[in-house]
Amino acid sequence: MILVVLFFVLLTASALLSAYAPRITHDGAGTAAASLLAFALFFFLVVMLTWSYFACVLLEPGKVPQGWSPFETDEADRLESGSHRQDKGLTGTGRPRYCRKCQAWKPERAHHDSMLGRCVLRMDHYCVWVANSVGLLNYKAFLLFLFYTFLACLLGASMLLGDVARFFKGIDAASPDNAGRFALTMIAFVVDLAFSLSLGGLLAMHARMVWLNYTTIEMFEKQRAAQWPYDRGARRNFEEVFGTRFWRWWVPTYTAAEKARMLDATLNGHPSSTATEFAAL
Numbered sequence: 001m002i003l004v005v006l007f008f009v010l011l012t013a014s015a016l017l018s019a020y021a022p023r024i025t026h027d028g029a030g031t032a033a034a035s036l037l038a039f040a041l042f043f044f045l046v047v048m049l050t051w052s053y054f055a056c057v058l059l060e061p062g063k064v065p066q067g068w069s070p071f072e073t074d075e076a077d078r079l080e081s082g083s084h085r086q087d088k089g090l091t092g093t094g095r096p097r098y099c100r101k102c103q104a105w106k107p108e109r110a111h112h113d114s115m116l117g118r119c120v121l122r123m124d125h126y127c128v129w130v131a132n133s134v135g136l137l138n139y140k141a142f143l144l145f146l147f148y149t150f151l152a153c154l155l156g157a158s159m160l161l162g163d164v165a166r167f168f169k170g171i172d173a174a175s176p177d178n179a180g181r182f183a184l185t186m187i188a189f190v191v192d193l194a195f196s197l198s199l200g201g202l203l204a205m206h207a208r209m210v211w212l213n214y215t216t217i218e219m220f221e222k223q224r225a226a227q228w229p230y231d232r233g234a235r236r237n238f239e240e241v242f243g244t245r246f247w248r249w250w251v252p253t254y255t256a257a258e259k260a261r262m263l264d265a266t267l268n269g270h271p272s273s274t275a276t277e278f279a280a281l
């Protein structure tokens with residue numbers, strides 16, 4: 001995936017350079033400033049998408065701690081009826097979940113990931129593009145990666161649009177010197193456009209899931225509770241993934257305090273109270 005992204009970045013950057021460099025050096029101050037600004041924005045997006053990508057690849061998606069159990073204290077609790085277990089966050093099913101492969105209990109929304117060979121907290125899906133599972137602690141990084149890549153592609157495509165139009169009108173294409181530049185611009189434009197369309201669709205799908213507090217796995221599960229227990233309203237659902245602080249929404253990592261609160265909320269049975277706890281930080 002990083003090679004695909006690198007290819008896109010280099011392709012677009014060289015197309016943009018060949019299109020905009022003459023404008024920056026030869027045109028008036030206004031055009032030069034606008035071109036430089038667009039360039040700066042494009043490279044800012046590239047930095048952000050690269051950061052988000054590596055965060056998604058390298059961050060631990062969420063481990064179930066060894067010896068974790070949905071029961072309050074000891075073995076005796078296992079014999080109790082479901083009412084007590086509600087306290088430990090078994091709201092979705094009302095019964096404890098056990099992973100036979102890990103030979104261990106797993107919290108609600110955790111799923112066994114056969115690629116990583118263990119259970120992942122609030123697992124969204126295993127992503128081949130990032131060679132990692134996307135779960136509780138790297139879902140924000142995954143979404144930001146989609147978001148920044150989408151914006152970079154969209155910006156790249158719109159910056160090249162004028163040149164593509166000029167080539168089609170035959171203004172620049174006549175000269176044989178421009179053949180290479182024409183090919184580069186066209187390929188970059190088509191790649192950017194295709195990327196932004198498909199990423200836009202994927203983003204829209206995930207935006208809906210964040211809004212309703214579903215993971216991809218849960219979205220495709222056949223049996224679902226009539227009243228979705230994790231839905232606490234759009235704003236709180238959003239804050240569960242992105243946090244409550246505006247400036248933290250845009251960076252792909254969590255602070256140690258945020259992480260501790262999220263793990264605590266997921267493991268200690270109040271899955272939807274994460275947002276409230278963020279607010280208390």
Ligand SMILES: [Zn+2]
Binds near residue numbers: 099102113117119
């Ligand atoms: Zn497992």
